[in-house]
Amino acid sequence: MYALSAESLEKRFRKGKGKLIWALRKVSFSVARGEIYGILGPNGSGKSTLVRILATLLIPDGGRAWVLGYDVVRQPKQVRALIHRVSTEAAFFKKLSPLENLLYGARLYGLSGRVVGRRARGLLAELGIPPDRQRRPMEQLSRGQQQKVAVARALLQPPPVLLLDEPTTGLDPRSKREVQELVLGLRREKGTTILLTTHDMEEADRICDRVGILDEGRLVAEGAPWKLKQRVKTDGRPVSMEDVFFALTGKEWEDES
Amino acid sequence: MRAEAFSRPIRRELIAAWGFLARNVHLTKRYWGWELVWFAYSLTSSLAVAYIGLGTERLAGGGVDGQALTLYLLVGTLVWSYLSQIFYVISEMVAWERWEGTIEYTFMAPSSRLTHLVGTSLFAVIYGIGRTLLILAAAAAFFRLPLAGAHLPAAGLWLLVGSVSFVGFGILAGVMPLLFPERGVQMTNVLAALLLLISGVYYPVEVLPGWMQLLARGSPATYVIQGMRGAILAGEGLDQMARPLALLALGGVGMILVGTWAFSLAERYAKRTGRLKRSG
Numbered sequence: 001m002y003a004l005s006a007e008s009l010e011k012r013f014r015k016g017k018g019k020l021i022w023a024l025r026k027v028s029f030s031v032a033r034g035e036i037y038g039i040l041g042p043n044g045s046g047k048s049t050l051v052r053i054l055a056t057l058l059i060p061d062g063g064r065a066w067v068l069g070y071d072v073v074r075q076p077k078q079v080r081a082l083i084h085r086v087s088t089e090a091a092f093f094k095k096l097s098p099l100e101n102l103l104y105g106a107r108l109y110g111l112s113g114r115v116v117g118r119r120a121r122g123l124l125a126e127l128g129i130p131p132d133r134q135r136r137p138m139e140q141l142s143r144g145q146q147q148k149v150a151v152a153r154a155l156l157q158p159p160p161v162l163l164l165d166e167p168t169t170g171l172d173p174r175s176k177r178e179v180q181e182l183v184l185g186l187r188r189e190k191g192t193t194i195l196l197t198t199h200d201m202e203e204a205d206r207i208c209d210r211v212g213i214l215d216e217g218r219l220v221a222e223g224a225p226w227k228l229k230q231r232v233k234t235d236g237r238p239v240s241m242e243d244v245f246f247a248l249t250g251k252e253w254e255d256e257s
Numbered sequence: 258m259r260a261e262a263f264s265r266p267i268r269r270e271l272i273a274a275w276g277f278l279a280r281n282v283h284l285t286k287r288y289w290g291w292e293l294v295w296f297a298y299s300l301t302s303s304l305a306v307a308y309i310g311l312g313t314e315r316l317a318g319g320g321v322d323g324q325a326l327t328l329y330l331l332v333g334t335l336v337w338s339y340l341s342q343i344f345y346v347i348s349e350m351v352a353w354e355r356w357e358g359t360i361e362y363t364f365m366a367p368s369s370r371l372t373h374l375v376g377t378s379l380f381a382v383i384y385g386i387g388r389t390l391l392i393l394a395a396a397a398a399f400f401r402l403p404l405a406g407a408h409l410p411a412a413g414l415w416l417l418v419g420s421v422s423f424v425g426f427g428i429l430a431g432v433m434p435l436l437f438p439e440r441g442v443q444m445t446n447v448l449a450a451l452l453l454l455i456s457g458v459y460y461p462v463e464v465l466p467g468w469m470q471l472l473a474r475g476s477p478a479t480y481v482i483q484g485m486r487g488a489i490l491a492g493e494g495l496d497q498m499a500r501p502l503a504l505l506a507l508g509g510v511g512m513i514l515v516g517t518w519a520f521s522l523a524e525r526y527a528k529r530t531g532r533l534k535r536s537g
Contacts, residue, residue, distance in 0.1 A: 013531050052531075055365050059529045080367040091362040093280070095287035100280075107276025108366035110269030137287065 001069050003161055003193035004037070004054065005030035010062030011049050011217075023049040025217040026063070031195060031210075033160075036187055038208035039197040040245070046217040047197035048087075051165045054195065055085045067161055081109075084154040087165040090146040094139040098124055098149045101138060105153045116156060123152045128178070144175030151182050158186060164196045168203060176200075180207055201241035211241075215249045273368030277376025278383075281346075285384065299338055300392050304399055306334045306459065311400075324403050325490065331396060332489055333458040336482050339389040339416065340423045341449055346381035347374070347427025348445040352434040355534075364533055370521060378424045385420070404489070411488035411495055418506045419481030425512025426452075426477065432516075432523040438532055452476050457483065477512070480505050 009027040012020045023046045031037040041047050052058040054065055056076040064071060070078040092101045099120055106116040124134050127148040129141075138146060147167060154162060164183065168176040184207055186192045198204050204211050205225045212222035221228060221244075229239040232247035245251070285292060307327050314323030350373075354360040363373070430448050434441030455462070455469050456478035462470055473479045480501060487493035527533045 049531075052361075055361075057361050057365055057528060057533055058531060059525070077367060077369070080365060083365075085361075085365060087361070089358055091357075091359045093284060093357050093359060096280075096283055100283045104276055104280040104283075105362070105366075107272050107279070108363065108368050110272050110368070112272050113279075 002030040002066070003033045003035070003068055004066070004195060006050075006054075006063065006065040008063035009050070009053060009060050009065055011046075011053065011058065011060050022217045024053075024060070027214070027217070027219045028063075029212050029219060029222060031193055033193050034187060034191045035209050036183070036194045036196060036207055038204040038211035039195065039214055040199065040201065040204050040211050040241070041197070041214035042199055042251075045214045047199075047214055048165055049217075050214070051085065051087075051163050051195065051197055054079075055083060055163055056080055082159055083161045083163055084159040085163040085165060086147075086150045086154050086167045088167070088169045090138075090143075090150040092138045092146065092149065095137050097135045097137060098129060098141070098152075099134050101149065102153055102156060106156050109157055111157055120152070120156060123155060124149065127152055127182075144171050147171060147175065147179060151179060155182075155186065158190045158192055161193045161195070162186065164194060166197055166199070168198070168200065176203070183207060201245070205241050213245060213248055215251070221248045270368060270372045273366070273372045274376035274379070276368075277373060278380045281377070281380040281384070296388065296391065299388070300395050303331065303334045303338065303392055303396055307331045307396060307400060324401065327400055328402055328404075328490060329486060330459060331400070331402070332485050333482055335389055335393055335396075336416070336419075336485050337453060337456075337458045337478065338392060339385045340419060340478055340481065341453070342385040342388060343378075343381040343420055343423040344427045344430065344449055344452075345445075346384065347377055347424060348430035348448075349434065349442060350377050351431055352442045355434070355438060360533060364524070370524065371517060374428055374517060374520070378427070381424070381427070382420050386416075406492040407489040408492045408494050409488075411493060411498060412485050414495075414502065415481055415484040415488060415498070418502050418509065419477060419484075421506060421509030422477030422481070422512055423509075425509055425514075425516045428513060428516030428520055432519050435520070435523040435527050436532070438534075452478055455479070477505060477508060 007028050009024050010022075011024040012022045015021050027046070027050065029037075039047050039050060049058060053060050054067060054072060056072050056079050059073055064073070066072065067079045067082050070082070072079050093104070096104070099117075102120040102124075103113055103116060106120070107113065121131070121134060125131065129145055129148060129152075133141060133145065138149070141149070151167070168179050171179065180203065183194060183196070187194060196204070196208060208225060210222060210224050211228065212219050214220070223231070225241060228244045229241070232244050233239050307330050310325075310327030310330050311323045313326055314321045351360065354363055430445040433444040437444065455465065455473040456476045457473060458478070462473040462479055465473060484498055484501060484505075487498065524533075
């Protein structure tokens with residue numbers, strides 16, 4: 001059984017009067033347990049829509065998707081118990097402290113405050129959030145620190161499947177690297193399956209076992225980064241993931257993202 | 258084994274319900290400045306309404322019992338303050354989370370929507386009672402309230418049973434911000450204003466036009482306020498109010514069931530149309 005799979009997923013949104021915009025068109029893919037699978041694509045390519053469907057936040061117009069065998073539309077409660085999502089926007093109550101936010105998040109997942117309190121403090125300290133910052137409102141933390149708290153929230157009870165929706169967007173290089181290390185550590189230590197959407201080609205190349213390239217809602221290619229590079233290689237020159245994107249979509253990465 | 262399998266999910270849901278309640282307590286503490294502002298606003302509004310009682314006695318030049326009228330108005334304004342508080346806390350829970358940016362996180366959690374609503378409603382009732390008692394205590398310092406004949410346990414019972422109905426109304430109104438991310442909150446405000454108009458908060462519903470009196474019969478606030486006034490001004494006890502209280506409780510439970518059902522339909526619609534997103 002795959003950790004994640006999708007079959008002909010479709011989603012469209014109505015914009016303005018009657019105009020339909022396709023966000024996903026017949027997207028099919030599967031992710032093995034313990035695999036880090038990257039979804040690469042520029043802004044508006046459908047990455048977040050895909051993650052929202054898998055997170056049971058959107059109902060697809062066509063096709064089906066499963067998380068560890070549970071249908072995301074028909075068995076949303078079972079799916080929610082198996083996943084966690086970290087998105088670009090760190091979704092927190094701005095006035096609450098990291099500890100209060102973590103406590104709230106843990107309780108939603110059925111963990112009692114007594115169990116979580118000490119673990120949350122330890123985890124935050126491990127991620128470089130000093131004790132005095134742990135009790136200050138989130139709005140006083142830097143963007144990088146907020147994103148680390150978002151990751152810590154997901155790690156309080158590591159889920160079998162982690163959905164990371166551009167978790168490093170807007171972070172400075174050091175914070176970006178730290179979040180990437182956390183992701184790799186999670187897979188290494190807990191065997192977590194990770195779906196990572198990104199428009200950072202270098203990030204995808206570095207941490208993903210396989211990537212799927214999403215363009216205007218279509219999955220135009222998928223495979224291990226080195227295999228995709230080999231596929232588009234024409235002469236002896238080294239190939240980057242930007243070259244792969246250009247070769248497979250006919251578009252310049254810089255223009256699209 | 259079977260008992261454990263049954264109790265574990267219930268324990269998880271109870272923890273989650275406590276999570277919603279505790280979160281709102283933390284938020285209330287963190288937004289203490291705003292709480293102070295709203296408390297001052299509610300207190301001055303209640304006092305302004307209550308002084309109309311003494312003012313009417315003076316204007317009428319006798320013939321009007323100013324103290325009784327003040328108590329009549331104070332009961333109306335305090336009960337309304339309490340019920341509207343419950344209504345707003347519940348009906349705006351979606352709008353609030355959308356504004357904070359946490360809506361997707363909360364709706365993605367494995368706890369049930371019923372738990373979400375129960376946790377929020379519990380907070381609303383506790384918060385509403387605490388706030389109303391504080392306003393009552395402050396207002397009591399301004400007036401000599403003729404409470405000697407009041408049946409306070411009966412008044413408390415009316416308030417508690419009335420809370421059930423307003424929880425249901427709040428859940429039903431909470432559908433609006435779910436369906437209409439931009440205008441939903443304004444729609445709940447209109448509903449609250451309509452309830453204020455027709456429920457006899459500051460006057461007997463009999464002074465309203467016939468068609469409005471018909472609407473008043475559909476508002477639980479009408480019965481709660483009438484019952485509270487009966488208990489406080491006329492000292493009516495349990496023997497006189499058993500039947501209307503039972504009917505109000507029954508209607509309240511029905512309203513919660515209808516509200517929860519409507520909310521689940523609206524949530525599904527929001528997930529189909531992509532409206533379950535943060536704003537901004």
